[in-house]
Amino acid sequence: MKAGPRRIIVVGGVAAGASAATKARRTDEGAEIVIFERGPYVSFANCGLPYYVSGDIQTLDDLLLMTPEGFAERFRIQVELHHEVTRIERGSHHVEVVDLRSGKARLEPYDRLILAPGGRPIIPPIPGINMQGVFTLTTVPDAQE
Numbered sequence: 001m002k003a004g005p006r007r008i009i010v011v012g013g014v015a016a017g018a019s020a021a022t023k024a025r026r027t028d029e030g031a032e033i034v035i036f037e038r039g040p041y042v043s044f045a046n047c048g049l050p051y052y053v054s055g056d057i058q059t060l061d062d063l064l065l066m067t068p069e070g071f072a073e074r075f076r077i078q079v080e081l082h083h084e085v086t087r088i089e090r091g092s093h094h095v096e097v098v099d100l101r102s103g104k105a106r107l108e109p110y111d112r113l114i115l116a117p118g119g120r121p122i123i124p125p126i127p128g129i130n131m132q133g134v135f136t137l138t139t140v141p142d143a144q145e
Helices: 014-027 046-054 068-075 140-144
Strands: 007-011 032-037 064-066 077-081 083-089 094-099 105-109 112-115
Touching: 007 014, 014 032, 014 068, 014 077, 014 112, 032 083, 046 140, 064 068, 068 077
Parallel strands: 007 032, 007 112, 032 077
Antiparallel strands: 083 094, 094 105
């Protein structure tokens, strides 16, 4: 076991990853916790997305639950947006993380790893599914599009 605080990496934010990170904080007050989220938002109200699209929710700010700064101030959790974990090296306890803006990859060590990367919608093979104006809705960028 290494000296110093336990390092917990969470892959993915939004509902599952953000909840897991805050639970990890409650479980281990001294841990270093980092969330790597490939998208532009770490925590938003998924169930509000259709209301944003319809106009019932008029501003994006009404969908956002927590910012990276909020995680840092309230929970001492570091959030890195636009970062995708592309590989797990279980033997050495490292993950490869790619900064999606720069394309640079780096290895990050972990003691504990929580996987909450989310998913992609299943698109059924129905007539018209590929027509212009047909979208899936799972993220804030989807809603904005």
